[in-house]
Amino acid sequence: MHADVSHAEAVRLLVNTRLFWIPLLPLIAFVILILIGRRLGSLAPWLSVAALASAAGLTFSIAKPVFDGVTLSQRWDWLSTTNPAWSIGFAVDGLSWLMLFVVTVIGTMIQLYSIGYMHGDKRFSRFFAYLSLFCASMLGLVMADHFLLLFMCWELVGVCSYLLISFWFEKPAAAAAGRKAFLTTRVGDVGLLLGIFLLYTLVGDLRFLHLDIIRASLIESGKGGYLTLISALIFFGAVGKSAQIPLHVWLPDAMEGPTSVSALIHAATMVAAGVYLVARSFALFTPDSLQIVLVLGLVTHLLAATVALTMTDIKRVLAYSTLSQLGLMMVAMGLEARTAAMFHLYAHAFFKALMFLGAGSVIHAAHTQELGELGGLLKRMPWTGGLFLAAALSMCGLPFLSGFWSKDAILLAARESEPVVYWLLVLGATMTCCYVLRLWFRCFLGPEAQASAAHGGHGKHKSAHHASMVGAPSRADTSSPPRSHGAPGSVAHESPAIMVGPMAVLGIGALIAGLAGSPWMGNPLYHLLGDHHAHEHLDIPLLFMTAGILAVGGGLAWVVGFKRRNLLPEPLRPIGRLAYNLAAHKYYFDELYAFAIIRPFLSLTRSLSIFDGRVVDGAVNGAGRIGWFLGQWEERFDRTIVDGIVNGMGAVAQALGGAGRRLQTGYIQQYLLVVIIAAVTLSVLVQL
Amino acid sequence: MGMAQTDIIRTVAFGLISALVLVSAFWVVTLTNLFRAALSLGLVLVGVACLFLLMAAEFLAFVQILVYVGAILTMVIFAIMLTGKLQTTVDAPSRSCGLLAAAASGALFAILAAAILGFPWPISNQTEVVTPAAIGQQMVTTLVLPFEVISLVFVAVMIGAMVLAAGRERAKKGRVG
């Protein structure tokens, strides 16, 4: 280090070392909790919360230079000291800072909530250990300045997701869901890895800092096609992680995990990692690959919305809603509205996390997830109901709430570039309002249903005479913590303060966080992300359009979803029923995969296993048997010959002894005879 | 008589006595009738006494007759009489046993004879005779120890013989002494 370092330099160095601590604190919490968590008892979660809150604090402390446009970085040479391409480290620019903010703040709230939600669980401390590990790896992911470090954290995040989804692994459904999540995202990760390999072989540099340079060099050298391929492969990884079609099948099943897990990982942060990845490597995307992103995102957005309309499990509705919103973010990316997509990610994190926490609160109180068994909870759970409504309205885009600003940004971008996409997004937004409000109405309004701790209706509600949105056969496994609070049929009650408090904080965020990207405050978010194309003022036509969407969606939700009236005219009802069933069965994606991919694969593994059992094991056993035979022969040899020799020697000695014994006849005369003979012999010998 | 005549008489006498001794000894070891064997032993003893006489050891000759023939032989004959009924089998050796023993003793005799005949014995011109007085004198001077020990041996033998002979009776009757 130089002796005469300037003040700015000094500040920068001081600040830069904080970058390490941001992911390191939760990591330390993880290690401590894994090793001695059980002994810490009720102190355990507070350790985790403290770590993450400290990380949040650090994030705020580095806010100022980042907002000023400085990119903080901390780097060290990893593989080679001479080749600069192998220096890995952390870099925080506006994009990373936004993600840091989301992960730390929302993560802290969710951890606080979990203290109440997971109370009494037998693996209480391990849950928080896993949460800490997840936060550490997510923070590392968003701060990575090198593709490899990002990939490492990417995989680590996937592992944490697996661990947390199958946290209650005693339930076979949970274990299966964890496996499914891991394997499906793995398929996407292969794409990401291939993209990284390709990038490395072509360019040899994997640092994010240089992506613009890389793009320019590849286009110049006429390898623009490779650029499309690389970005498409990277997007494939995002498809897996962010659950776009066709790799979306794991997200609904991931609802088997605890609700806080669903809130943190599958609503706010991990699934957003794919969006972040696309944003980060945006420089590598060509118009062609962006087209792919747009199309897949749009398909996901619309398809998931239709399925969400038919689901009767709270968490499944929210899962498909997340899928839909992620698709929306990808659409925004495809429209080159990177900032709008990130803005929506940021706002979505708040209200979706809040909705999941609210659902968890409901499940915690009523012990069921089925809409058929819920209802009229507003009276008993005013806080939960109110906050849930706030989140729902924000998501629907009630003017001037967070969701309004973010969604409008996307719609604006669509309107300005592709009108077709614009109208499809309008349709999607209408469906969004519809299912969200349907959920809220059914859950919190209406007559109180009898709560039961067992499974909900298994399709007995499937009415044949009207295609209303009554329960279709959905997976009825409850994802509430497997222990009972009171007898079945007990009355629902408001959740404890430790659960409601964080929800309230998130509620505030859901309401006003969007102002950061609004023209009223000067679009600070846009400046943060380096985007200077923000709109200066409110777009009035869009405001009306949004209000209209809300009205139509809300009205449909009330009439069809809540009051259960079938609005379709008579001749169209069969079609309606068909469409409904198709959506209710999630378009048979799982069945298709099971048939086309999983079954052949399993039969292949079975035949390989038989091969292994017969041939390989046969060879091994045969070798063993040869050894056995050799052993037999050797034993026989040893027994007869070797023992024979030994025994023979003994027998010889015995015979000699026996013979010698006969000399001792007891007859003295014979002794004398021997003496005489000996004397004679000796004399003869001496003479000779 | 002249010296030559004495020598001739001596030689003839020696020959006769040797023949007696040998034959009697042969009878001693071969006669199956033990009584006759004992009597043959008597003959041997007498022959040995005569040999003593020939070797100018009169005192020993007398002692021989007195002790050996008079006492020992008598005792042996007594024993033969006492245990005569117990002799259940004829005291003849089995053929193989006898041959082996004969061979062994024959070999021994051969060895001894070879040694005797091969040794240059010095010829003695001794004219002095050993008198009983000399023997007696030696007994109480140089050989007083063996003399006394012999006495002890006698005592021990007497006691031992008495104990042995009377053993069972004493055990039966429980008498002491």
Add this chain to the structure above:
Amino acid sequence: MSTQAVLLITSAVFCLGIYGILVRRNAIGVLLSIELILNAAAVNFVLFGSARANVHAHAFALFIIALAACEAVVALAIILALSRSANTVSVDRINLLKG
């Protein structure tokens, strides 16, 4: 009466005595053979004693006679005791030393 002749005679008697010990089955017969041996030895002593006028040799022969007597006494006592306990005087039957 040469030395050699006497020695030969006594050797012959000695060997006959050995033969007798080996062959005789009656215990008293063995005793008789032992007497033969002793006598042969005594004659040897006297022979050399007379040849050199050695008193000790004569005395030794005397001792032999005396000891022969003792030994005969003891032997006969043993034989008598044995005859009573084992009911036999045949040495064939006395093989307690059998190994």
